[in-house]
Amino acid sequence: MKNFRLKSILWLVLIGCAFGMMVNVASSWIPQTTITAQASKKLTQAQKIKKINAKLSKANRAAKNWIAYRESGYSYTARNGKCYGRYQLLRSYLHGNLSPVNQEKRANTYVKSRYGTWVKAKKFWQHHHWY
Structure with a gap:
């Protein structure tokens, strides 16, 4: 039973870390896209x-x-x-x-x-x- 809990906790931690990384990566791309779109509207x-x-x-x-x-x-x-x-x-x-x-x-x-x-x-x- 202890092994099952330990494995479950480790899986949850790994899934949480992976999800956290995906959220960070996705959120870092969104502002760049916005900035790029705004920059393309400005004239040189x-x-x-x-x-x-x-x-x-x-x-x-x-x-x-x-x-x-x-x-x-x-x-x-x-x-x-x-x-x-x-x-x-x-x-x-x-x-x-x-x-x-x-x-x-x-x-x-x-x-x-x-x-x-x-x-x-x-x-x-x-x-x-x-x-």
Whole structure:
């Protein structure tokens, strides 16, 4: 009888341990799946920039790239006095957010309000060497 109890207790312990391990393994997979699903919904920086510029015509994208090259050599960290970034915008215009995504948004807003299009901004730049 003692052997039966001892064997029963050992089996219960083994089953409990095995069940506990399965629960731990299964629960560790669930959050990872959730995290992976959430991460796949977020856009990368390059995707965000592409989305911002998708609204521009081919001519305006070309003019924007032309200005970016002349202003900073395409560098998002270029500095020149109070101006910063790929489009050499005033730091105050960036509102403390120096990220490439914000630079793209603010540059589009600036050019639209001042020139209307990047093509017109490029023409102005060609005459004045600034925009």
